[in-house]
Amino acid sequence: MHCGRYIPPPITRRQMLSRCAGGFGSLALASLMHDSAAAAPESAARDPRLPMTSRVPHFAPRAKSVIFLYMDGGPSQIDTFDPKPLLDRKHGQPLDIMIQPTQFDNVGNWLGSPWKFKQYGQSGIPVSDLFPHVAQHVDDLAIVRSMVSDFSEHTNANYFLHTCFGVQGRPSAGAWVTYGLGSESQNLPGFIVLGSGMIPPGGLDCFNSGFLPASYQGSMFNYGDRPVANLTAREETTALQQRKLDLMRTLDRGVLARVGEDDGLESAIANYELAFRMQSAVPELMDLAQETAATRRMYGLEDEFRQTRIFGHHCLVARRMVEHGVRFIEVLCPSGSGDRWDQHSGLLDGHTKNARAVDQPIAALLGDLKSRGLLDETLVVWGGEFGRTPFAQGSDGRDHNPFGFTMWLAGGGIRGGTIYGATDEHGYYAIENKVEIYDLHATILHLLGMDHRRLTFHFGGRDMRLTDVHGEVIEGILA
Secondary structure, X not given: OOOOOOOOOOOOHHHHHHHHHHHHHHHHHHHHHHOHHHHOOHHHHHOOOOOOOOOOOOOOOOOOEEEEEEOOOOOOHHHOOOOOHHHHHOOOOOOOOOOOOOOOOOEEEEOOOOOOEEEEOOOOEEEEOOOOOHHHHHHHEEEEEEEEOOOOOHHHHHHHHHHOOOOXXXXXXXXXXXXXXXXXXXXXXXXXXXXXXXXXXXXXXXXXXXXXXXXXXXXXXXXXXXXXXXXXXXXXXXXXXXXXHHHHHHHHHHHHHHHOOOHHHXXXXXXXXXXXXXXXXXXXXXXXXXXXXXXXXXXXXXXXXHHHHHHHHHHHHHHHHHHOOOOEEEEEOOOOOOOOOOXXXXXXXXXXXXHXXXXXXXXXXXXXHHHOOOHHHEEEEEEOOOEEEEEEEOOOEEEEEOOOEXXXXXXXXXXXXXXXXXXXXXXXXXXXXXXEHHHHHHHHHHHOOOOOOOOOEEEOOEEEOOOOOOOOOOHHHEO
């Protein structure tokens, strides 16, 4: 018999959670898991177990995705988007100004542009005959003529362009973007590099995650029948492969339970799981037979010039990746001349072939994105690691010039039909509204809804960021 004044002790908090987990707790979890964004709070931005979950930006974004059209080697600003009439008049004459030491010191005379410039669009912006197709979209471009770099050699300049540091080992911009925002696609990497068959100087570290978790590094997709290595499932059935993946996950979690949290192992688990999902997602993504014949022709997929077909394929795939929610896509240009855009000799032949490879596909990409209502939320960036000198190297080439060159941006949040900054009358030095690489990346992050000063990762005793202690948003090109 019990005493009438007996009061059972209350259950502990742990007991309550244990007993309720199968009731309203499971219902709440099911509701949260239905929406991946709700399932990942702000802390997920620091959780390697949820590396690609879409996250809330710092403020309302203008763009959701970035397509970086990387012109490896350094296209000449004075032969593309920055005409210099004085240089044409002085063509062949000896230099009459002081110049900086050049990469190879084989300095010739003033070298005017072999191409003519024409004005296009309502903005009347001049574009050279190298880009007749892109010129049709000039009213969508913000052309920055006053870019500068701290490096005049390809490898260091490539690291600087991609990571804001001229040395190996730092996270690339694509890694920072996916670290900050995650991805809207859970079946594809958040940062994808579309390779042309040529890796730029500096190698794959241009697309690395550095000290960020490995889940954020760029994934290389190649041109051809096998865009991703080892993509084909090796097991007889999907169910068998899934059981093996479940076993591996169980074993990995057991290790984590014994050793504690480990970012490297967590990233490896996430990457294995993503690779499994990619086995079904990538073939569908890369199946361009789903596109109309007119679309494939528009991108140049039937062009007789193989390099145009390669770049056209990648530009079309980039548009499809945007539609699938991939956050950052970098498109590497194929070599049209045998040496990228790096024409130390044979400028006329080399730049002509390189432009032929990319002009039609880029124009198709801009037009296609716009017709589908995607350009407003997709930021397109074009450019290389530096420009070229206004004087000759030897007799018919141009050396590296980091002191003033051109890049352009289009799409999400950009004010089209805009020229920003200027170089001197020879096209040698930036003299008006100088734009550093830090400013470019601060602007990209801003358009994606992120403050570059707040996007940080604690490493080496301090909070690191893409722009280090530099960078200002380029307000003059924002819509």
